[in-house]
Amino acid sequence: MVISRRNAPIAWVSLLVAVLGLANWYLKPERASAWLVAMVTMAAIWVVVTVLTRKQGQSDSDRRFVVICAVTAGLLLAASLGATAVHTLGIGDESFVERAKGVSIGLMLMIIGNGVPKVVSAFTTRRCSPADLQSDQRFAGWAFALAGLLAVLAWIFVAVPQAETISTVSCAAALLLVVARCARRLLRA
Amino acid sequence: MNKVFKALADPTRRRVLELLRRGPMSAGELSDHFDFAKPTMSAHFAVLKEADLVEAHKNGKQVIYQIKVSVLEDALFGFAKALGVGGRLHTGHQRH
Numbered sequence: 001m002v003i004s005r006r007n008a009p010i011a012w013v014s015l016l017v018a019v020l021g022l023a024n025w026y027l028k029p030e031r032a033s034a035w036l037v038a039m040v041t042m043a044a045i046w047v048v049v050t051v052l053t054r055k056q057g058q059s060d061s062d063r064r065f066v067v068i069c070a071v072t073a074g075l076l077l078a079a080s081l082g083a084t085a086v087h088t089l090g091i092g093d094e095s096f097v098e099r100a101k102g103v104s105i106g107l108m109l110m111i112i113g114n115g116v117p118k119v120v121s122a123f124t125t126r127r128c129s130p131a132d133l134q135s136d137q138r139f140a141g142w143a144f145a146l147a148g149l150l151a152v153l154a155w156i157f158v159a160v161p162q163a164e165t166i167s168t169v170s171c172a173a174a175l176l177l178v179v180a181r182c183a184r185r186l187l188r189a
Numbered sequence: 190m191n192k193v194f195k196a197l198a199d200p201t202r203r204r205v206l207e208l209l210r211r212g213p214m215s216a217g218e219l220s221d222h223f224d225f226a227k228p229t230m231s232a233h234f235a236v237l238k239e240a241d242l243v244e245a246h247k248n249g250k251q252v253i254y255q256i257k258v259s260v261l262e263d264a265l266f267g268f269a270k271a272l273g274v275g276g277r278l279h280t281g282h283q284r285h
Contacts, residue, residue: 114260114261142263
């Protein structure tokens with residue numbers, strides 16, 4: 001597979017996931033299937049993104065957004081594998097793994113939310129007015145980025161049960177607000 | 190990120206971004222809001238493009254600009270505007 005400069009971050013994250021997957025396999029061979037699924041998933045993401053970003057008619061921002069999403073998903077896998085490996089080595093307690101997973105999910109939401117308003121898609125602008133679309137993208141971006149930030153802060157500073165509640169409620173609220181806004185626009189159209 | 194800071198430090202470019210928030214506009218429509226010469230406006234558009242804050246599409250002879258700011262850039266834009274970084278745009282320079 002040819003690694004383009006644009007897709008190079010995915011290659012690095014795939015390598016990181018592979019190394020952490022193999023480390024976990026060595027430390028906990030009884031859960032080999034789980035580590036294998038993680039490594040295969042990342043490899044599949046890499047292949048899909050390579051195929052998607054080769055398609056004609058996409059803007060650079062579209063391609064960049066796809067790459068950012070793939071890298072973020074890979075980092076989420078890497079964080080989860082890394083936290084599990086560290087815990088298996090006897091560093092940190094069970095809540096450490098929970099917190100690491102929670103923080104990485106929050107970060108993923110923040111990164112994706114941050115990038116949403118930056119996507120200027122020629123194919124989507126045709127479905128509604130570009131101004132409305134961009135306004136909705138900005139709203140969705142802010143909603144997801146703030147929900148992610150709240151989740152990250154909760155997983156760092158609040159007790160695990162409360163952090164679970166706060167992050168679930170904030171992510172669900174962001175999703176509901178975005179869906180409600182889009183639904184309202186569709187009903188008005 | 191330096192390019193973004195440079196782009197947002199100028200009140201004229203911030204005003205251009207504010208206008209683009211309403212929807213895509215042609216270079217001519219944007220220029221109509223300012224009393225600057227066309228080359229000056231073109232230079233401002235170039236800085237915004239360089240910072241990846243706007244996207245330009247050719248539509249016949251027209252160049253259509255569309256805003257393209259991430260959440261972080263939007264927040265920086267808000268701070269720069271609130272703090273009046275680079276001074277505020279004088280209303281005499283701007284047509285409505």
